[in-house]
Amino acid sequence: MAVAGATSSGGGEKADAAAWLAVIAGILGALMATLDISIVNSALPTIQGEIGASGTEGTWISTAYLIAEIIIIPLSGWLERVLGLRTLLLGVSVLFTGFSIICGSANSLGMMIVGRAGQGITGGALIPTAQTIIAQRLPREQQPIGTALFGVVAIMGPVVGPVIGGWLAENVSWHYAFFLNVPLCVALVILLLVGLPHQKANLGELAKADWLGIIGLALGLGGMTVVLEEGQRVQWFDSSLIQITTALSVVGFICLFAGQRFASRPVIKLSLLLDRQFGSVSVMGVVVGIALYGTSYVIPQFLANVSGYNALQSGLVVMISGIPSLFLMAIVPVLLKRLDIRLAVAMGLLFMGGSALLNARLNSLSVGHDFTDGQLLRGFGQILSFMFLSQAVVQSVPREDAGDASGLFNAMRNMGGSFALAGISIIQDKRLWLHERRIEETLNANSYTVQHYVGANGGLMPAAGQLEQQIMNQAYVMTYNDIFWLMGVGTLAVLPLVFFLRPLPKNAKPAAMH
Structure with a gap:
């Protein structure tokens, strides 16, 4: 079965220009997401000082991103089926950039956490969908090339992120570690519009979703993270915050396990x-x-x-x-x-x-x-x-x-x-x-x-x-x-x-x- 976007040349299939543009778009989206995992690490002491966060509270700037990614990664395949690949990528790319602007404009820890969680929930979808594009748009003979390119980005994104963030913090401003995503998003949207065909949405999938599992995943992991992050600072169960978030986390994990039993296709x-x-x-x-x-x-x-x-x-x-x-x-x-x-x-x-x-x-x-x-x-x-x-x-x-x-x-x-x-x-x-x-x-x-x-x-x-x-x-x-x-x-x-x-x-x- 021929791969969409591939053309026959001699004895084997070759991807056309549109297919490679789609692959580049997927890799660029993955680059944005992987860069932002670590781009704040080296500039974190500077950011903490400017938004009034302690060293302990500052870990939320990184943790919020990771937790949101954990929730969205298993949902990416389902979201692709619901919205279509191009619509999903266009939506999360624009939202990712919007949340990046919120991070770059943040003047408080709360605003930064909202922005970072938003980046994680949208950026997390950019990574597995890049792999989907490689699998769908390239013929089997050329997929190792796409996989190698993706591998370099997946490894180097978190590694060069601190350097880019550090250089911007020292020579321009830490705010531009987030504003950098704006021109990248413009390029990504253009590539997606040119390289990926539109797919009709399948909203009927919403009725088949494992909503118990989705809600449970968010409540369970989110609540558990709050307990771990804030417990020491607020004297653990002496705090009503920890009591409430622990209860929410327990309810969340119960819902997640219930989804395993009752959903036709569990979220995880x-x-x-x-x-x-x-x-x-x-x-x-x-x-x-x-x-x-x-x-x-x-x-x-x-x-x-x-x-x-x-x-x-x-x-x-x-x-x-x-x-x-x-x-x-x-x-x-x-x-x-x-x-x-x-x-x-x-x-x-x-x-x-x-x-x-x-x-x-x-x-x-x-x-x-x-x-x-x-x-x-x-x-x-x-x-x-x-x-x-x-x-x-x-x-x-x-x-x-x-x-x-x-x-x-x-x-x-x-x-x-x-x-x-x-x-x-x-x-x-x-x-x-x-x-x-x-x-x-x-x-x-x-x-x-x-x-x-x-x-x-x-x-x-x-x-x-x-x-x-x-x-x-x-x-x-x-x-x-x-x-x-x-x-x-x-x-x-x-x-x-x-x-x-x-x-x-x-x-x-x-x-x-x-």
């Missing part, structure tokens, strides 16, 4: 998790999400709070992890044929866990180049883990469940990122307080060392201020070391799950990933 096919291989892949996906999103968030925070780096300098350090990813991407087809999946995933997890443990040995004099080895190791680890786990997802379920499995795997990985950011917020609060108190306990006001320090620094008041700053600095270093250590050990802890993986077929082709 959770029964797939009962498969030994797919369940193992999903757990590893959560852990990889924790390691990836957690480290890309913590490194800029350390460099800003301890090393005094600006947003651009922090972004350049984060970008180092993209170098091995680009190198390996070119030889992935060879690796898929030659390298046993169990060995590849084990190596990926070892590299990612090892990189976090390398970063757990920081001190107050650590600067950007102290992250180089860890970042290079992480880059090798993430491409091995992502590519082979993505391939395992496709191979571990029946062909008719491949779309559901891909959506569930991507949602699980993003959930890992959300858990990481919420967990970092809690750990940072608790460990920072603990380390400050422990350091203070070692300082006796009557000791010779303290008395000498006071005398050498101009008396009690000046010395007290400097000493407090030094205690805070050391406490930050110890806290970030704790976070890196936990991420490293947590990543290595799932290594035994690789034994549940089955070898890939010898003719395996790269599976699209996000």
